[in-house]
Amino acid sequence: MIELLRSLGRWGQNTFQRLGRGHLFLVQMLAGIPSSVFRFSLVIQQLFYVGVLSILIILISGLFVGMVLGLQGYNTLVDFGAEESLGVLVSLSLVRELGPVVSALLFAGRAGSALTAEIGLMKSTEQLSGMEMMAVDPMRRIIAPRFLAGLISMPLLAAIFSAVGIFGAFLVGHGLLGVDDGAFWSQMQAKTDWYEDILNGVIKSIVFGFVVTWIALFEGYDASPTSEGVGRATTRTVVHSAFAILGLDFVLTALMFGDV
Amino acid sequence: MNSKRSTEIMVGLFVAAGMAALFVLAMKVSNLGDITDEKGYEVVANFQNIGGLKPRSPVTMAGVRVGRVTSISLDPDTYDAKVTINIYPQYDNIPIDTSASVFTAGLLGEQYISLSPGADDFFLEDGDVIDLTQPAVVLEQVIGQFLYSTAEGE
Numbered sequence: 143m144i145e146l147l148r149s150l151g152r153w154g155q156n157t158f159q160r161l162g163r164g165h166l167f168l169v170q171m172l173a174g175i176p177s178s179v180f181r182f183s184l185v186i187q188q189l190f191y192v193g194v195l196s197i198l199i200i201l202i203s204g205l206f207v208g209m210v211l212g213l214q215g216y217n218t219l220v221d222f223g224a225e226e227s228l229g230v231l232v233s234l235s236l237v238r239e240l241g242p243v244v245s246a247l248l249f250a251g252r253a254g255s256a257l258t259a260e261i262g263l264m265k266s267t268e269q270l271s272g273m274e275m276m277a278v279d280p281m282r283r284i285i286a287p288r289f290l291a292g293l294i295s296m297p298l299l300a301a302i303f304s305a306v307g308i309f310g311a312f313l314v315g316h317g318l319l320g321v322d323d324g325a326f327w328s329q330m331q332a333k334t335d336w337y338e339d340i341l342n343g344v345i346k347s348i349v350f351g352f353v354v355t356w357i358a359l360f361e362g363y364d365a366s367p368t369s370e371g372v373g374r375a376t377t378r379t380v381v382h383s384a385f386a387i388l389g390l391d392f393v394l395t396a397l398m399f400g401d402v
Numbered sequence: 403m404n405s406k407r408s409t410e411i412m413v414g415l416f417v418a419a420g421m422a423a424l425f426v427l428a429m430k431v432s433n434l435g436d437i438t439d440e441k442g443y444e445v446v447a448n449f450q451n452i453g454g455l456k457p458r459s460p461v462t463m464a465g466v467r468v469g470r471v472t473s474i475s476l477d478p479d480t481y482d483a484k485v486t487i488n489i490y491p492q493y494d495n496i497p498i499d500t501s502a503s504v505f506t507a508g509l510l511g512e513q514y515i516s517l518s519p520g521a522d523d524f525f526l527e528d529g530d531v532i533d534l535t536q537p538a539v540v541l542e543q544v545i546g547q548f549l550y551s552t553a554e555g556e
Contacts, residue, residue, distance in 0.1 A: 334432045
């Protein structure tokens with residue numbers, strides 16, 4: 143019984159310790175951002191690894207998500223004789239929800255896990271402490287550029303995802319199922335608002351980019367320096383990112399769209 | 403050096419593609435394309451009931467969009483809804499005795515203002531008031547009246 147309580151207490155202490163460390167890490171990381179803005183070539187290099195290499199998966203999944211939405215939406219709407227509203231259905235669900243959320247989940251799997259593994263490996267091969275020995279701050283040299291790159295690429299990826307998805311839905315809706323293309327676009331334009339829908343989606347994706355990159359970098363930085371530790375940290379990145387994305391999505395949606 | 407150059411080019415392409423996607427979303431998907439409505443002249447119409455009319459709802463004449471609702475407020479004296487309408491400058495020959503009604507697109511669709519032209523020789527100008535208005539039909543009221551009248555008939 144005492145043993146149980148003791149382990150519960152230890153677990154609680156560890157959890158809060160990690161939570162605190164994570165936020166201290168965030169503060170240090172944000173403090174490192176100004177200096178990495180002045181060395182933007184580092185950020186560009188990371189943008190390549192984090193953003194450009196994620197494009198392919200974003201394009202393909204966006205296209206297929208859009209096509210499925212078009213197909214499913216058509217099958218439901220045609221019962222009500224409202225298949226012309228397919229454009230609205232697809233654009234609102236992509237721009238508000240699926241674009242930011244699914245691309246953030248993919249981003250966590252594709253780029254977040256790579257970031258964690260890379261930094262975890264740097265730590266376990268003592269490259270980070272080597273840098274500190276040379277008076278190079280790894281926060282500024284390694285962490286901050288990656289954080290900025292993640293923050294910049296996430297909204298761009300989400301926008302690409304939504305645009306490609308809408309195009310995919312148009313392909314299926316107009317090409318395969320014969321929805322009138324004029325009605326498709328005009329209804330979409332009439333019901334999708336720039337501030338209410340698209341900008342809120344962009345804000346969501348920026349928040350997700352912030353959180354996913356932060357989690358990925360922290361897990362890597364905090365990994366125990368063994369191959370097992372790095373592997374565990376990578377898993378944790380994906381799991382925690384998914385939780386954070388879906389939980390935050392609810393909160394953000396309630397704030398933005400629901401008049402709660 | 404060469405690989406650095408190609409990295410930078412790829413990143414540039416990536417950012418350009420993201421911006422292009424946002425631009426497509428803005429212009430093609432959302433109504434930002436017509437948010438920059440030409441500033442025409444504004445007229446006011448007082449309605450007894452506007453139903454679900456909202457700012458930016460369309461204003462049509464013979465089914466053609468001639469303007470948009472810019473603002474809605476409650477007149478504190480008459481308790482009518484005061485709807486300000488922006489009419490595009492090319493439609494400057496709308497008679498002053500034009501009447502305005504709140505209609506619904508489809509059975510349950512969006513509400514809009516329909517203008518039906520009068521026959522006066524004077525045209526509406528900035529700040530004018532449309533006197534002849536017809537309130538929105540509220541479905542519950544219609545059903546209520548229908549039930550009432552059938553109950554009376556029995």
